[in-house]
Amino acid sequence: MRATARSFAELQPLRRALAEAAAQEAARAQAAREAAQRAARERHLFAHSVGPVQPLKGGANRHSAPPAPPDPKPLQRVQDEQNVLREAMSDEFDVSTLLDVDDQLSFRRPGIGVDVTRKLRGGHWSIQRQLDLHGLRRDDAREALGEFIRLAHRTGLRCVRIIHGKGLGSPGKTPVLKGRVQAWLVQKKEVLAFVQARPMDGGAGALVVLLQPGKLRVAAP
Known part of the structure; x- marks a missing residue:
């Protein structure tokens, strides 16, 4: 035991x-x-949450969202601006009485002294941008010039060059655009003065234009 x-x-x-x-x-x-x-x-969380489901047959009852419509184009505004440009620079404007009577037919707006055109002719202001109108038809050249002057002024440029050509390829070898460009520029309120370019800057085939001081516009972030 x-x-x-x-x-x-x-x-x-x-x-x-x-x-x-x-x-x-x-x-x-x-x-x-x-x-x-x-x-x-x-x-099986989803199945437990929503309960029993039945698949669609053939996709007949499916709904597809339509694509987003494209942003509207401001066609009327563009047309209005173009009309304003055309109306603001008339081909019927007589510029001859406003030009200084010299061998280069310079222009200065009332209140602008002769010293301004003298400095402009002497290269006192550096040329910041240029527009070449060679080969453009009259209406295209007028529209391009108006847009160029407007944008140059808005971005704060003071001195620009407009190349209109010497007319060597035109009938009669006369500068067709030269007189028109002078008349158009005189009608632009942004233009204070212009002179024929120096030989090194284009001579008789170009104008050097002095613009009113403008405020540089910076886009908002």
Whole structure:
């Protein structure tokens, strides 16, 4: 009996160890089942949220959003601006009475002294931009000149050059555009004065134009 009791006593720790191992294994199995259930719920979260769905057949009931309409073009505004340019620079304007009577027929607006045209002719102001009207028809040249002067003034330029050509390729070899360009420039309020360019700047085939001071416009961010 003593040997048997001693044997039973020696088995108790083993039984406890087996029971603890079984409990741990059961806990791990339970944790694995719970993890699998969570993963399944996450995979089917959308289906659980919205419930049963039925796919569309043939796509007949599908709705496609129409494409966004293009931005409207300001055609009327562009046409109005072009009309203003044409009306502001008439071909019927007589510029001869406003030009200084000299060998270069310079122009200065009332209130502008002779020293201004003298400085302009001498290169006192650097030429910042130029417009070449070679090969343009009358209406195209007038529109290009008006737009050029307007933009030059808006961006703060003071001195520009207008190349009208010497007319060597025109019938009679006369500068057809020269007189028109002079008349157009006189009608532009942005123009303070102009003179015939120096030989190095184009001579009789170009004019150097002094513009009123303008404020440089910077686009808002």
